[in-house]
Amino acid sequence: MSRELTVVGLSHHTAPVEVRERLAAAAADAEAFLRRLVADCGVDEAVLLSTCNRIEVVTCSKAGHDPRQALTRLMVELSGIGAHDGDGLLFAMQGREAVRHVFRVASSLDSMIVGEPQILGQMKQQFEVSSSLEAAGPVLVRVFHKSFSVAKRVRTETGIASRSVSVAATAVDLASRIFETLDGRVVMLLGAGDTGETAARHFMAANVGQIMVANRTFETAVDLARELSATALPLERFRQYLPLADLVVGSAGGGQLLDAEDVREVLRERRGRPMFFIDLAVPRNFDPAINQLDGAYLYDIDDLAAVVEDNLGERRREAVRAETIVEAEVDQFWQWFEKLQVVPTIVELREYADSIRRGEVEKTLAKMQAISEEDRERIHQMTRAIVNKLLHHPTAVLKGEGSPTEESRLLSAVRRLFRLGDDT
Amino acid sequence: MHTHTLMLFVASACYIGASLCYGASFSRREAPGARLAPWLLALGFGIHTLDIVRDVVSAGVLPVATFAGGFSFFAWLVVGIYLGLQARLSLAVVGALVSPLAFLAVTLDAIVRGDDVAVPQALRSPWLPVHVTLAFLGNAVFALAFAVSAVYLLQENLIKSRHTAGLIRRLPPLEKLDRLSAGFLMWGFPLLTLGIVSGGVWSANSTGHFWTGEPREILAALTWLLYAGLLQLRLLGGLHGRRAARWTIVAFSLLLTSYVAVNLLRLGTRHGLGLAG
Numbered sequence: 031m032s033r034e035l036t037v038v039g040l041s042h043h044t045a046p047v048e049v050r051e052r053l054a055a056a057a058a059d060a061e062a063f064l065r066r067l068v069a070d071c072g073v074d075e076a077v078l079l080s081t082c083n084r085i086e087v088v089t090c091s092k093a094g095h096d097p098r099q100a101l102t103r104l105m106v107e108l109s110g111i112g113a114h115d116g117d118g119l120l121f122a123m124q125g126r127e128a129v130r131h132v133f134r135v136a137s138s139l140d141s142m143i144v145g146e147p148q149i150l151g152q153m154k155q156q157f158e159v160s161s162s163l164e165a166a167g168p169v170l171v172r173v174f175h176k177s178f179s180v181a182k183r184v185r186t187e188t189g190i191a192s193r194s195v196s197v198a199a200t201a202v203d204l205a206s207r208i209f210e211t212l213d214g215r216v217v218m219l220l221g222a223g224d225t226g227e228t229a230a231r232h233f234m235a236a237n238v239g240q241i242m243v244a245n246r247t248f249e250t251a252v253d254l255a256r257e258l259s260a261t262a263l264p265l266e267r268f269r270q271y272l273p274l275a276d277l278v279v280g281s282a283g284g285g286q287l288l289d290a291e292d293v294r295e296v297l298r299e300r301r302g303r304p305m306f307f308i309d310l311a312v313p314r315n316f317d318p319a320i321n322q323l324d325g326a327y328l329y330d331i332d333d334l335a336a337v338v339e340d341n342l343g344e345r346r347r348e349a350v351r352a353e354t355i356v357e358a359e360v361d362q363f364w365q366w367f368e369k370l371q372v373v374p375t376i377v378e379l380r381e382y383a384d385s386i387r388r389g390e391v392e393k394t395l396a397k398m399q400a401i402s403e404e405d406r407e408r409i410h411q412m413t414r415a416i417v418n419k420l421l422h423h424p425t426a427v428l429k430g431e432g433s434p435t436e437e438s439r440l441l442s443a444v445r446r447l448f449r450l451g452d453d454t
Numbered sequence: 455m456h457t458h459t460l461m462l463f464v465a466s467a468c469y470i471g472a473s474l475c476y477g478a479s480f481s482r483r484e485a486p487g488a489r490l491a492p493w494l495l496a497l498g499f500g501i502h503t504l505d506i507v508r509d510v511v512s513a514g515v516l517p518v519a520t521f522a523g524g525f526s527f528f529a530w531l532v533v534g535i536y537l538g539l540q541a542r543l544s545l546a547v548v549g550a551l552v553s554p555l556a557f558l559a560v561t562l563d564a565i566v567r568g569d570d571v572a573v574p575q576a577l578r579s580p581w582l583p584v585h586v587t588l589a590f591l592g593n594a595v596f597a598l599a600f601a602v603s604a605v606y607l608l609q610e611n612l613i614k615s616r617h618t619a620g621l622i623r624r625l626p627p628l629e630k631l632d633r634l635s636a637g638f639l640m641w642g643f644p645l646l647t648l649g650i651v652s653g654g655v656w657s658a659n660s661t662g663h664f665w666t667g668e669p670r671e672i673l674a675a676l677t678w679l680l681y682a683g684l685l686q687l688r689l690l691g692g693l694h695g696r697r698a699a700r701w702t703i704v705a706f707s708l709l710l711t712s713y714v715a716v717n718l719l720r721l722g723t724r725h726g727l728g729l730a731g
Contacts, residue, residue, distance in 0.1 A: 192623075207613055207622055210629040302694025304628060324696040327613055337618045344619070 033169060034093045037128040038101040039086025042142050045119040049109050053085045056108035064165040071100035075167035077160040081152045083142055088132055090169040098122045129173060130360045136177035137184040139352055145190040145345045150181045180359045188348040193341035197334045198232040201308045205277060208306050208327055214239035218275035220268060221245060221282030222254040225310045229279045230258055244268040273299040279308045280315030290319035297325050368438045375441055376425055378450045383417045461505045462564035468498030469557035476550035480624050492540060495553055499533045506530060516586050521717045522566040529559035531594035547625055551601045581656035589649030592642050599638035600706035603699035606631040610696055632695060635702055636688050643685050650674055673712035680705045
């Protein structure tokens, strides 16, 4: 029996977060969800993909049985949207398009932030769940394993994920162009607001040693310091500790806190060890002239935003290259998938021909009275021989090694000409 | 074609191949040749080594009697040190500078130098190989200090001028370049000192004078003083970063100028030999 691949679902491209979260909650029990899917929608294999940005089901079913409507109905019901509101919120894809979609999702080409690295891990995990529930069969196992290797290829062969696309991550990135390692470095945070905190958390993830938080309202500094296991300082005392800091993040209100002369002094005290100033505040906390000093590097919020913009552009350019890789992999997968279809197609073709033969023979025999059992059998044999002879050459061609595109064209031609896999 | 010339041309082909591969690794991600670069460089170095060994065996002295021979020997040492360090330091950018240098030196050597080098009597002294090896090793290490300092200035400029798009990611962090430059100075200086002292001893052996006041000796002394001052400031004076890199470049330029002046312009060369002090 030949098969059809289908994807139905909704994602951040099509549905608002309220709808996504309702459906995600309904799909939280993967086992129940998948059981219902298999029972209600008549699919043979199913994998559920549920992340905060998408809830999709990938299914494999018998050709001729189109599960799209049933799947859509089920998802509309579970997400609690009205039957008519479902239009446009859900998407459905089949065949090559479905394969391409799975590959693109795994490669992070369909993500909200193209190239973000989490999706692949999430997909692997969700695939494991579906596979441990034995919902994923041989075809979907192949689809997903292939999608993981495509994602890996995209990641290593293109620069899609090589650059940071947030201000804080970019600052960490730049710091690693100055410092050999961020291990054990001291970070000073001026201002205990959200911006500074985000930057501090990124530096913590990069393993810096110590963080000092200075803030005008000392209590706020203490609160944040407690959260980050950092040291709190009153803002008026920060200069005293400045020579200890390798990285200084400015996010305090009230304008300039340091000028180039101050920093020159500090650098002398540090005996030339470099310092990286990251000015996230508006108005700026640091004098732009600091960047002219030997051993001091200064990036303000606009500089960082420009780098981010640049990196996003680079990701978009790399995404184009990634799409070419995906396309080539879809082609390759499709060849395998078509091969899988050849045998079922031949079987179906023969069944179809034989059913016609049998029908016609029975009709004719019913009209002939004086006919012996032996002659009946002879007529059967003769008609069988006709069918076999007629189908001999087409079967040989289908089984033969043609070019993949030719083969695929032949298969679909045969299926269309003989209306194979069409229940209606 | 003589075996000597042939070997050098093969080595030179490897070196130019390595240069192109290193260049490719800086121009594009996943450039196909990038991984070949160190192998080509090592292959070139191997052939180059065989040629030098052959020279030493047949002539009995290091092939440094001509400018081309000396330059080639110098490049051989630089490549050797680089290859020895590259596994630990991953400094492809220095490989990209060293490979074309080696290519130039070896090609020049192959074209200019004949097969038979008349070896003057003065070169038969046992002190000569000691002097030459130490002095050239010192020069080679300083060449690497020069290279990482030049890369430092380039990287610093990229960071300060916000050119964060391409090259900046393929160059090592500033701190590493600064540390390596200081490290090379620290290794090069004792070698230079020993090279000069052994040169004096050789001179004393062959002429009876440790110091003759020739321009080459004065230039050598000046170079030594400059490197001594630089090292002193680096270790004790807190000299770092941009200024240290600039001075390292100045010092090596002086070393190079004196080498070229002494050898090409034959400034006060008593034996007419291509030897730098």
